[in-house]
Amino acid sequence: MAQKMIKNAVGRMIPAKINGEKVIPFQGIGKYKPTGKRFAPKLKTVADFPADGNKLVKNLKIALQKSGLKDGMTISTHHHFRNGDLVANMVFDIAYELGVKNLRWFPSASFPCHEHLIQYLEDGTISYIEGSMNGALGKYCSEGKMKKTAVLRSHGGRYQAVQDGEVEIGIAVLGAGCADSFGNANGLYGESASGLLGFALADSQYADKVIVVTDNLVKFPCIPWQIQGNYVDYTVEVEKVGISEKIVSGTTRITKSPDRLLIAEMTAKFCDKVGIIKNGFSFQAGAGGTSLAIGNYFAQIMREKNIKARFARGGSNKYLVDMLNEGLVEYILDGQTFDLDGVKSMAENSNHVWTSPFTSYNYHGKGNFAGMLDVVILGATEVDVNFNANVVTHSDGTLLHGIGGWQNCLFSKCTILPIPLFRNRIPIIKDEVTTLVGPGELIDVIVTERGIAINPRRKDLLEKVKRSGLPIKTIEELKEEAEKICGIPEKPKFGNKIVAAIKWVDGTVIDVVRQVK
């Protein structure tokens, strides 16, 4: 049966309904303004909870049963344990054992370790996933094997969806490096320390039932309480919630690739020449090899010119912590910690502050931090001549990455995408991106090894780079240069089936992903 399709404000055709629910098409940036009230979970009374505050139950299975696990429920987990997460797999192993079917998994992100769950997608324990799709899950979904349509949201969009009641969480199962029996929890201490638990905030506040799972139960009070026990129904102690060497996977090294270093250096130079790097400025630091190199070049420029940043948003790691300790940065407002240096700094340095998608990214609120940043540096799999960018699919249409905080960060005062002009002979600049995840009007600068393109909307930046000596080119010139080297690629062909929907930060649908052939 042919679906009814609607053209949204960026010209993408999207279905009127996804997973049986009515879709609000993307209407333009800041155009969709919902009225109504935030979602509220059911009222609870202390009379129904243990008087001594001890909510510990024997194991996760009992906690899930007591929480009323049943067919068709939505189960959420967070991704602070990254590729070392054991919690999500544990939950669905139990669901399978209990014969529960058609669950919707609503993680804040998925990782290769969750390949384990494909069997449950196959046998119907899980009906579908709303969350980032990477690795084996991404491939599975891209091939059209998932029974329903995946829904991908940004970190901010996930908070918004929960807060707005777009997604109602039945049971949130929240792993923690440290917790007490009342349910207060943090990610700062223990074998499975992950730094913070910000991605679990919405789940704790809005889920019907909340279970905190820890491998490091401490006597009340667990300080600080990044998750407040007052939201928590049950606590469970298990042997392990995560594999520590995979949670904090060791510091990613600054790239050694001369081409990437060149791009990083050009990015930092650009920021310097247009006056972004100045006393009191703020920046978003990434954790990839190229981003780290950019941070390093920033530090060099700041040292030379005696400049201090007021704050940096992370993804924190050793390099950012070093900048904090050196006094180059006054505050780190941290969304997730990538290594033990980050975890340790957050525990010990009061200027290293944990944040959440609520403070940093939520679009249906009274402001957020993302827009305050002077500069944000992000990756992309593709951009097009209108500066639209893709971050979730490969140019062949396979789901590769989650959106993460990427869409939310686009609202900064200057958004820069440092990317190579081609990868494996495939030019990165297209006439049209395969999947439109970020609208071009929010993307200001593309830095490649062969030149820098500035969005024509940014007349101020174009003015500032005059006589800067930087290799400024138009995006069309860069595209042509890549095609001269690589050849003009053929367009990949896709199937008809829609395998995933891409949400914008306000809950509208900006694009869909089709099955790969």
Added chain:
Amino acid sequence: MQTIAKSGNDGKLVKSDCSVKIKLTKSGGISINLTSKVKTYFGNSIIELCKKELKYFDIKNAEVEINDKAAFDYVIMARIESAIKQLIKTKKEYLPDVKIIHTRATNKNRLRRSRLYLPGDSPKLSINAGLHDADGIILDLEDSVAPNKKDEAKILVRNTLIKTNFYDSEKMVRINQLPVGLDDLEYIVPYNVNVILIPKCETAEQILQVENKVENILKEKNLKNTIWFMPIIESALGVVNSFKIVSASERVVALAIGLEDYTADIGTSRTNEGNESFFARSQIMNSAKAAGVQAIGSVFSDVTDIDGLRKYVKDAKAQGFNGIGCIHPRQIPVIHEAFAPTKDEITKAKEIVEAFKDAKEKGLGVVSIGSKMIDPPVVKRAEQTLKMSKIK
């Protein structure tokens, strides 16, 4: 007759390259089996390219297997040609279209502070090599190419010279040791090479052999390309003959020393201090300067030791050398910075050049600062220092 041939590389870590296997058959036309990382985007064009090339070499029946790791067209073309040339005897060459502009013309006295070595048979490094501002980029046919890959490398280097933009870097090729190296020349002389590096050079006669062959090729093809030589001295005998070598041809613009082979030749090994090669380095530098050309130091091969590199370049500069070799782009800015004139040198040079202008305006034949007479070569050097100081 050989009916099966293979060329190229397709190991797990191989990038921007491909392997080609061709089996000549008696009938059945052309069949092509393509495995490619980028089949979705370039599959059809690669197959088209392959068909055209087989046709060009009059191959009508063959089974072709291509395992492509996202190689550019000019690389695939070279690999197919290499396989074909193992199977049939032909003088024909299948050349890529030339559409790129080679930005900076070469000249005898241009800066040659850094020369970056790239292995001639490994295409992945060459595509972006020109982005790193080396004064010269060397496609190496000698030591970095395995003996059984020499023929393939020549064809690939030829196509790379034609197709890759090295921007402001001079295009250099290190040929093989003579006499084998003479056969390399027809693959490079007609195709944009600026400087030919002649390794393990020991006699002036060798320079003349190369020069003869270069001139024959140019004449035969009716070309006027500017081609320079940089002999590399790598033996005791070469050191002794260095002045004869450097003055053997007008095409010699620089004389280089290769210390790994030199130290082996004199029966010792290379140290950081370099006492064992002090005589050789002095001799090379002196011969070069006596002939009015640049003296070029050996390669610094520890990529991670940036401080060591800086010291090495400063010492080389102090000894009179004008450049060194390197193997990683990260070394380039360090080399350029270390060769750059110091503040004192710049101040002094400014004084000299101004005194010279002053004297000229006043019509004085003799230039002097205070009571010190300034000779013309000193003025020339001062001008060069100022020129260097303006270069990034």
